Amino acid sequence: MMKHTSELFELFNSSSKKSIKWKKYFPIYEKLFKSYKNKNITFVEIGILDGGSLEIWKKYFGKDSRIIGIDNNPKCKKFQNENYEIFIGSQSDVNFWEKFFNEVGKVDIVLDDGGHTNEQQIISLIQSVENINDGGLHIVEDAHSSYQKHYGNPYKYSFINFSKKTIDDINSTFPNIKNFNYKLNKSIYSVEFFESIVAFKIDRNLCYENILLENRGYKSNNIDATIDVLFMNFRNRFKFLYKYKIVQKIERFFIKFFYRYKSKKLKKYFK
Ligand SMILES: C[S@@+](CC[C@H](N)C(=O)[O-])C[C@H]1O[C@@H](n2cnc3c(N)ncnc32)[C@H](O)[C@@H]1O
Incomplete structure (x- = not known):
């Protein structure tokens, strides 16, 4: 079995507070996040639990990063300090997102490790996409819930099926390909799938209708x-x-x- 030696895995093991993450996520995080390290970025994690992951993200992204946690459990407010901002609300509540982005402004990365239902994951994605800067990411972890019976899945309106539909959305920026009524292809230009993780890449400059060039x-x-x-x-x-x-x-x-x-x-x- 692969041995983890990554920086994030070390931070996970040495965190002073509890965090729960699946083992395979660490090399994926490193791959997705390394270019944002030590930059002035805004990172949002949905799902705080015991605050362990907030500590990991702050140490990983560095002192110039702005780390924000969201949870529907009011007790999580206690984790607010000079390193983290905490917002209490439900990720499936559209009004919560409206207030959140009004207050926080545009962000660079949203990591969804919240409640994992289809509704929670899809609403969070839809509400976040327009508020993520170009070059940013929306990442949903624990996407295996789309295959699990205790989440009412597999189901045609599951999160994973919505993610697959974004592939069609992106391909419909090619001329004369059928478009959907609801699409995110003005912001999402690429989707990357891993086991249990889906990463949506945002860049409005790369979402234009394709043009055939002849030199x-x-x-x-x-x-x-x-x-x-x-x-x-x-x-x-x-x-x-x-x-x-x-x-x-x-x-x-x-x-x-x-x-x-x-x-x-x-x-x-x-x-
Ligand atoms: C898997 S835990 C988060 C783990 C944490 N990120 C870590 O790495 O240690 C899921 C968290 O999501 C929160 N949660 C569940 N439903 C939610 C909702 N509708 N909105 C916001 N947070 C929710 C739970 O209260 C819980 O703290």
């Missing part, structure tokens, strides 16, 4: 799919037919039929 006046005729070549030739020859919607519809039908027929043998990889 030096280069135009490619290189269409590698046989059916496309067939239809391209047909289209070139019978251009006049394409003014009829029915012809376009028939073409789409055949293309769909062809690719689906070819893809049938892939079924075994989806089981």
